[in-house]
Amino acid sequence: xxxxxxxxxxxxxxxxxxxxxxxxxxxxxxxxxxxxxxxxxxxxxxxxxxxxxxxxxxxxxxxxxxxxxxxxxxxxxxxxxxxxxxxxxxxxxxxxxxxxxxxxxxxxxxxxxxxxxxxxxxxxxxxxxxxxxxxxxxxxxxxxxxxxxxxxxxxxxxxxxxxxxxxxxxxxxxxxxxxxxxxxxxxxxxxxxxxxxxxxxxxxxxxxxxxxxxxxxxxxxxxxxxxxxxxxxxxxxxxxxxxxxxxxxxxxxxxxxxxxxxxxxxxxxxxxxxxxxxxxxxxxxxxxxxxxxxxxxxxxxxxxxxxxxxxxxxxxxxxxxxxxxxxxxxxxxxxxxxxxxxxxxxxxxxxxxxxxxxxxxxxxxxxxxxxxxxxxxxxxxxxxxxxxxxxxxxxxxxxxxxxxxxxxxxxxxxxxxxxxxxxxxxxxxx
Amino acid sequence: xxxxxxxxxxxxxxxxxxxxxxxxxxxxxxxxxxxxxxxxxxxxxxxxxxxxxxxxxxxxxxxxxxxxxxxxxxxxxxxxxxxxxxxxxxxxxxxxxxxxxxxxxxxxxxxxxxxxxxxxxxxxxxxxxxxxxxxxxxxxxxxxxxxxxxxxxxxxxxxxxxxxxxxxxxxxxxxxxxxxxxxxxxxxxxxxxxxxxxxxxxxxxxxxxxxxxxxxxxxxxxxxxxxxxxxxxxxxxxxxxxxxxxxxxxxxxxxxxxxxxxxxxxxxxxxxxxxxxxxxxxxxxxxxxxxxxxxxxxxxxxxxxxxxxxxxxxxxxxxxxxxxxxxxxxxxxxxxxxxxxxxxxxxxxxxxxxxxxxxxxxxxxxxxxxxxxxxxxxxxxxxxxxxxxxxxxxxxxxxxxxxxxxxxxxxxxxxxxxxxxxxxxxxxxxxxxxxxxxxxxxxxxxxxxxxxxxxxxxxx
Numbered sequence: 001x002x003x004x005x006x007x008x009x010x011x012x013x014x015x016x017x018x019x020x021x022x023x024x025x026x027x028x029x030x031x032x033x034x035x036x037x038x039x040x041x042x043x044x045x046x047x048x049x050x051x052x053x054x055x056x057x058x059x060x061x062x063x064x065x066x067x068x069x070x071x072x073x074x075x076x077x078x079x080x081x082x083x084x085x086x087x088x089x090x091x092x093x094x095x096x097x098x099x100x101x102x103x104x105x106x107x108x109x110x111x112x113x114x115x116x117x118x119x120x121x122x123x124x125x126x127x128x129x130x131x132x133x134x135x136x137x138x139x140x141x142x143x144x145x146x147x148x149x150x151x152x153x154x155x156x157x158x159x160x161x162x163x164x165x166x167x168x169x170x171x172x173x174x175x176x177x178x179x180x181x182x183x184x185x186x187x188x189x190x191x192x193x194x195x196x197x198x199x200x201x202x203x204x205x206x207x208x209x210x211x212x213x214x215x216x217x218x219x220x221x222x223x224x225x226x227x228x229x230x231x232x233x234x235x236x237x238x239x240x241x242x243x244x245x246x247x248x249x250x251x252x253x254x255x256x257x258x259x260x261x262x263x264x265x266x267x268x269x270x271x272x273x274x275x276x277x278x279x280x281x282x283x284x285x286x287x288x289x290x291x292x293x294x295x296x297x298x299x300x301x302x303x304x305x306x307x308x309x310x311x312x313x314x315x316x317x318x319x320x321x322x323x324x325x326x327x328x329x330x331x332x333x334x335x336x337x338x339x340x341x342x343x344x345x346x347x348x349x350x351x352x353x354x355x356x357x358x359x360x361x362x363x364x365x366x367x368x369x370x371x372x373x374x375x376x377x378x379x380x381x382x383x384x385x386x387x388x389x390x391x392x393x394x395x396x397x398x399x400x401x402x403x404x405x406x407x408x409x410x411x412x413x414x415x416x417x418x419x420x421x422x423x424x425x426x427x428x429x430x
Numbered sequence: 431x432x433x434x435x436x437x438x439x440x441x442x443x444x445x446x447x448x449x450x451x452x453x454x455x456x457x458x459x460x461x462x463x464x465x466x467x468x469x470x471x472x473x474x475x476x477x478x479x480x481x482x483x484x485x486x487x488x489x490x491x492x493x494x495x496x497x498x499x500x501x502x503x504x505x506x507x508x509x510x511x512x513x514x515x516x517x518x519x520x521x522x523x524x525x526x527x528x529x530x531x532x533x534x535x536x537x538x539x540x541x542x543x544x545x546x547x548x549x550x551x552x553x554x555x556x557x558x559x560x561x562x563x564x565x566x567x568x569x570x571x572x573x574x575x576x577x578x579x580x581x582x583x584x585x586x587x588x589x590x591x592x593x594x595x596x597x598x599x600x601x602x603x604x605x606x607x608x609x610x611x612x613x614x615x616x617x618x619x620x621x622x623x624x625x626x627x628x629x630x631x632x633x634x635x636x637x638x639x640x641x642x643x644x645x646x647x648x649x650x651x652x653x654x655x656x657x658x659x660x661x662x663x664x665x666x667x668x669x670x671x672x673x674x675x676x677x678x679x680x681x682x683x684x685x686x687x688x689x690x691x692x693x694x695x696x697x698x699x700x701x702x703x704x705x706x707x708x709x710x711x712x713x714x715x716x717x718x719x720x721x722x723x724x725x726x727x728x729x730x731x732x733x734x735x736x737x738x739x740x741x742x743x744x745x746x747x748x749x750x751x752x753x754x755x756x757x758x759x760x761x762x763x764x765x766x767x768x769x770x771x772x773x774x775x776x777x778x779x780x781x782x783x784x785x786x787x788x789x790x791x792x793x794x795x796x797x798x799x800x801x802x803x804x805x806x807x808x809x810x811x812x813x814x815x816x817x818x819x820x821x822x823x824x825x826x827x828x829x830x831x832x833x834x835x836x837x838x839x840x841x842x843x844x845x846x847x848x849x850x851x852x853x854x855x856x857x858x859x860x861x862x863x864x865x866x867x868x869x870x871x872x873x874x875x876x877x878x879x880x881x882x883x884x885x886x887x888x889x890x
Contacts, residue, residue: 010731012739040786050456050518081806178468187458190465193807193834228807228834258459266806272794275786279515299728300785 010300014040014275015425016418017295017304019282022047023407024397024414025310026264027069030076031418032308033273037425040302041268042277042295046261047312048398053106053249054223054256056084056116058408060101069415070116070408080263081231083119105141105220107152107250109160115408118256120223120230120247134217140168142216143248144209147173148180149188152222152250170216174208176201189255192226192233202240213241223247223255227262277302292390306392306424308417310410392424448526450519451478457513457523462811462831463506471502473513477526480504484529499534506827507531508815509668511708511782525716531670546590550817551669553661554678556589557634560600567600592825595862598635605637609644609656621653623693625686627710627730629703630661631854639854642876643702643733649879650737650744655693658685662709664779668816675709676717683714687722690729699729700736702872704780704852705816707732711783732780733872734852738788748879749796771800771845772874775835775860777853778811789850789871798878802847808838814859829863836863850874 016032018025021043029039061067077084086102103111104121134141141161145154158171179197180188191197213219219241225233230247237245249256268274277300284296294303394417397410457473458464464472480502484493499505504527513523539547549556571578582597591597605628624647632640644654659682663675690697701707707730714727737745774790794801813832818824829836839849839860849860850871857868 010735010739044520045456045516045518047518050454050459050516180468187465187468190834195837255459258456262809263806266809269787270803272791275788275791277784277786279782279784281520297784 011294012040012275012300012302014038014302014304016040016306016308016421017042017302018308018310018418018421019043019295020047020310020312020397021045021261021265021276021278022049022310022312022397022410023052023260024312024410024417025308026261026268027073027411027414028308028310028394028396028418028421029268029274030264031072031415032422033268033271033418034072034076035419035422037273037422039268039274040277040304041274042280042282042297042302044281045278046258049257049261050254052254052257052260052407054118054121054254054260055104055106055112055114055249056407056411057112057114058406060115061408061412065416066408066412069412072415073411074116076264076267080267082259082263084116085119085122086116105161105165105248107157107222107248109157110164112249117249118259120225120234120256121249122246134165134167139217140170140215142209142213142219143169143171144219144221145171145173146180146188146222146224147175149222149224157220157248170212172209172212174205188222188224189227192224193229195229198226198229198233198236202236205237206240209241213243216243218244218246220246220248223250227255227259230259287390290391292393306394306421307390308394308396308414308421310396310414310417312398392421394420447521448478448481450521451517451523452519454518456516456518460512460516462510462512462813463508463815463827466813466830466833467503467506467827469503470506473507473523473527476502476504476507476530477513477523478521480530481526494533496533496536499530500537502530504530504534505670506818508778508811508813508818508831509664510778510811510815512778512811515781528667528670528672532672535670543590546588547669548671549589550821551666551671551674553630553634553665557630557661560634561604564600564604568602571599590822591820592822594825595820601635601637603637604634605632605640606656608637608641609654612644618648618653621651623655623697624652624736625655625657625689625693625697625699627657627659627662627686627699627701627703627706629701629706629854630665631703633659636854638873639702639870642870642873643700645876646737646745646748646872646879647700647741649748650741651747652741652744655689655697657689657699660685662703662706663713664705664709665817667709667713668818672717675713679709679714679718679723682710683718683723683726686710686726686729690726697729698731698736698740699726700731700733702733702852702870703854704732704777704783705855708779708783732783732785732852734780734788734792735783735785737872737875738792742792745792745796745875769800770874771802771847772798772850773802773804773808773839773842773847774871775804775808775812775839775849775851775856777851777856780852789852793871793874796875796878798874800847802842802845804838804842807834810835812836812856812859812863814855816855819855819859828859832859832863836860839864839866842866848874 015037016029016039018029018032018039018041021029021041025041025043025047029041032039061070074084101113101115102117102122103113104117106112141158143154143158143161145152145157154171154173158169161167162169176188176191179191192201209219219237221237225237225247234245234247265276269276277297280297280300282295283298285292286294286296292307294301295307296302396413396417398406451474453474455472455474457477461470461473463470470476476499480494480499507524507527507530509524509528509531511524513527514521517523549559567578567582570581578599579596583593586595586597587593626640626643626647628640640656644656647654661678662682663678666672666674666678686699690699699710701710711727711730714723731739772793774787776787780787790801811832812835813819813828813830815824815828815831819828836859840863843864843866846866848867848869849857849864850869851857851860852870857870860866861868
């Protein structure tokens with residue numbers, strides 16, 4: 001590969017390079033770093049996480065490997081300060097927890113099924129909406145909205161929730177004052193991260209909601225209770241209002257997704273094994289025989305023993321190389337929709353768009369999906385299966401197909417790909 | 431045989447394409463100003479949406495103008511580039527908000543204030559002015575620190591600084607003079623050259639950082655050539671003055687290209703200031719275009735990137751050289767206690783460069799002890815926004831925008847760490863707002879190297 005620019009070649013060496021920093025990319029980076037690899041993440045931005053409600057959806061994990069992946073996900077989350085739990089219990093029985101699945105209330109006023117959810121969207125024993133006893137006479141839910149957050153209509157949500165679940169609901173909308181400005185969720189989250197402002201909010205919430213809140217089993221708030229201090233804020237609110245308090249997951253821009261990205265990325269950087277190259281897009285891949293040697297963003301060359309493609313199926317902007325660069329397919333495939341450029345983005349004038357080859361019944365990680373899906377066909381080892389492709393390239397996340405957003409797929413394939421990529425390094429050194 | 435398959439190859443990542451914006455508000459989510467100031471409409475509105483409406487909804491109808499830009503708070507954008515990093519659709523949001531900012535600047539403003547604004551934005555002129563009064567200021571500070579501070583405060587107010595902001599003390603010896611005095615042309619003749627782009631802060635106000643950079647680069651085996659440079663243009667952009675920025679960039683492209691050619695071509699250009707690196711690397715191709723400008727842009731390295739990359743081997747060797755104080759390499763007793771705890775703050779422009787946070791790993795691998803972690807809340811914008819936070823109008827905004835980050839550093843105060851940051855503006859803000867000591871990471875490296883040579887074990 002030519003060294004771009006003049007002067008010394010701008011080459012960085014890693015054991016594993018992960019392309020993309022969405023859910024799959026972060027999990028892959030964490031898994032590879034946990035296996036002792038030095039990891040470089042080359043990514044445009046936080047990809048699909050911007051749209052992610054934070055709920056882990058998908059089919060129940062099958063097999064030990066998927067359970068291991070879930071366990072790793074939960075344990076690493078705890079280290080990041082972002083706890084995930086399932087119905088069956090929080091930490092002790094992590095993997096098993098996801099098996100049962102849970103039902104949490106979403107901001108559409110409807111309970112949604114998921115496998116795991118962040119700690120902020122449930123409170124105490126309210127992990128499973130159906131068995132929470134909310135329908136009982138002494139139950140009930142108070143939906144609180146903020147005047148400044150117009151996208152979150154408390155009255156509509158409360159009405160929907162009552163109609164959908166038969167729970168007694170009520171709604172209140174409180175104003176956050178002038179500081180909230182023209183109220184966007186994230187701006188409000190910034191306020192909640194300010195301890196001095198939050199003190200004032202606590203005081204006001206006791207005055208405005210205190211008496212009413214006690215008559216309900218739980219209080220639901222918009223998911224904007226801070227980008228970083230959400231845990232202590234929730235605890236303080238629970239204590240202050242004397243009842244269960246939780247956030248209703250909502251998108252976008254998704255604060256739960258942003259929290260996830262910030263906290264995981266911070267943890268990975270603080271651990272010292274992972275370097276993030278953000279705002280970069282891979283435009284070049286260098287393959288030699290059955291190995292990929294390096295990728296480049298046009299300025300810097302990233303060399304590694306193995307590569308993980310976690311470039312996304314929907315937002316996917318991290319890769320601007322035709323899939324043939326990695327897979328040398330006779331026919332181009334890839335996580336592309338008609339009219340899309342090879343990078344996954346909308347085709348610009350003069351740019352070639354790649355025809356889509358639909359794959360029916362894609363098999364990933366031993367799970368068969370029956371819908372029409374696009375993606376790179378992979379084997380159980382999360383290696384793309386076309387023969388002749390580099391042996392040290394692994395695929396993770398939504399690129400593996402499925403128009404249905406399935407966070408579990410990102411977690412399991414991310415974990416598998418990260419570990420498999422880290423193993424390549426050991427093979428290389430032996 | 432090695433096969434390289436490439437897509438679009440360019441050091442400039444993307445084009446400012448407003449139509450790619452999906453309206454997801456991710457940029458607003460990361461914007462330090464949007465989350466702290468209600469007057470600011472946010473990057474989504476001032477970037478892609480504003481750009482689309484600039485031309486007017488229908489042919490012949492008037493589009494948006496300077497008043498609209500002003501009303502939406504365009505002037506408040508700090509040009510931190512975090513929105514670019516957040517956009518899932520790949521829109522270069524900051525380039526678009528910069529245009530709105532430039533538009534808002536066209537509104538007529540009071541003569542004196544505009545004059546002072548222009549002076550601050552023109553760091554070249556401001557720096558020369560500061561250099562011209564260095565002697566009298568030094569004399570004043572030497573005679574009576576109180577008098578020096580008072581006069582500095584008065585001068586600061588004259589040029590439009592907020593009363594709480596203090597002008598940096600005049601340097602004892604300007605960087606250029608020190609550099610010329612310590613150059614050893616004969617010894618360094620056969621070494622590989624590097625061009626050091628010093629930056630205005632180092633050239634005019636605080637020579638400690640470029641000095642440390644030179645020391646470290648020399649220890650790593652390079653011949654450092656200090657560039658004949660002008661301001662990189664980023665202060666001008668921070669007040670929306672694109673014309674001035676363009677002039678500066680053009681001049682720099684010419685000067686650096688000439689110097690590089692004279693040194694035999696292909697010489698890396700290294701800057702200890704991430705804002706200078708970003709300006710040269712990203713804005714040179716964007717505002718000046720192809721040709722020598724792009725070649726210069728491609729040769730620019732951030733100091734951390736260079737030390738962790740090509741200079742790594744030389745640096746490791748420099749650290750391996752035996753210490754002066756004992757054959758076993760152990761420091762004399764009591765020295766370990768003198769370890770300064772440090773924590774690292776990545777500036778927004780360093781993130782925008784996309785090189786990663788390289789200094790903490792480099793310091794750790796060179797066994798510089800004392801690393802502290804300020805937690806995820808410290809990972810963000812300090813609010814200074816280059817010049818914005820220095821001015822009377824921007825001061826409150828800068829503290830509000832950086833509140834979370836500054837609070838996170840304040841909470842470390844008990845440990846008494848030095849906060850390391852590549853960016854002079856971040857250092858200024860963190861030092862003033864938290865009372866903690868700040869330094870460029872290269873200062874710590876230089877101190878460790880000097881330490882190996884039996885010198886002082888402290889920064890600065």
